[in-house]
Amino acid sequence: MSELIAIRRKIRMQAISIGFAVAPFGAAFGALCTEAGLGTWEALGFSSFVFGGSSQFAAVTVLAEGGTIIAAVVAGLLLNLRSLAFGVVMAPSLQGSLLWRALTSQLMIDEATAVGSSQDSHDLRRYGYLWAGLSVFVLWNFMTWVGVALLSGTGTLIEDLGIDATIPAAFLGLVWPKLSSKDHRILAGVGVVLAFILVPFVPPGIPVIAAASAVLFFRPWREKNDHE
Numbered sequence: 001m002s003e004l005i006a007i008r009r010k011i012r013m014q015a016i017s018i019g020f021a022v023a024p025f026g027a028a029f030g031a032l033c034t035e036a037g038l039g040t041w042e043a044l045g046f047s048s049f050v051f052g053g054s055s056q057f058a059a060v061t062v063l064a065e066g067g068t069i070i071a072a073v074v075a076g077l078l079l080n081l082r083s084l085a086f087g088v089v090m091a092p093s094l095q096g097s098l099l100w101r102a103l104t105s106q107l108m109i110d111e112a113t114a115v116g117s118s119q120d121s122h123d124l125r126r127y128g129y130l131w132a133g134l135s136v137f138v139l140w141n142f143m144t145w146v147g148v149a150l151l152s153g154t155g156t157l158i159e160d161l162g163i164d165a166t167i168p169a170a171f172l173g174l175v176w177p178k179l180s181s182k183d184h185r186i187l188a189g190v191g192v193v194l195a196f197i198l199v200p201f202v203p204p205g206i207p208v209i210a211a212a213s214a215v216l217f218f219r220p221w222r223e224k225n226d227h228e
Helices: 002-035 040-050 054-064 069-080 082-093 098-105 110-117 122-150 163-180 182-198 206-227
Strands: none
Touching (some): 002 110, 040 054, 040 122, 054 069, 069 082, 098 122, 163 182, 182 206
């Protein structure tokens, strides 16, 4: 029992630390919303109902640069398609009623999936997923308000301070232990190569989807080699 309590405490600390690491991007998003002509409630609604990090930035950047609403929606959807793969990974640990699954799906982001999927049991996977998702959700929305109210017009402050490196660094730290498996290293390598090849030629979001799709080709190849 004491071991389980310690594990849950570690998960909570991990989740909260990731929430704080991501929070500055919420402020940057809020500042960007003001440049795009969005008001406080519109920005907060965006962070609450879309809640997609990079997809939010993509959509609002399109609007800020004078793009159409359709272009903004398409940009956001492309980047959020990766959530389909996240749902496949987390579905066995998030069983429940339709309402429960609908509510928890709102937290289907990179950080929540990374914390949840790194645990050893369904209970702990669900616990990590919810804690990470809620930590990011609460802090992201609060910092969106901060960005709208206090940081509009700060330009590239987030990038100038190097805060933009915190999300990929935190995510890599969570994923790194998974690379102890040879199969996972091969799969990660295939995904990286696909993404790098496609980045210069396709719209944002497509490289992420292609990298995630590597698993569709890897599994049949692995099963074939196992039989041989």
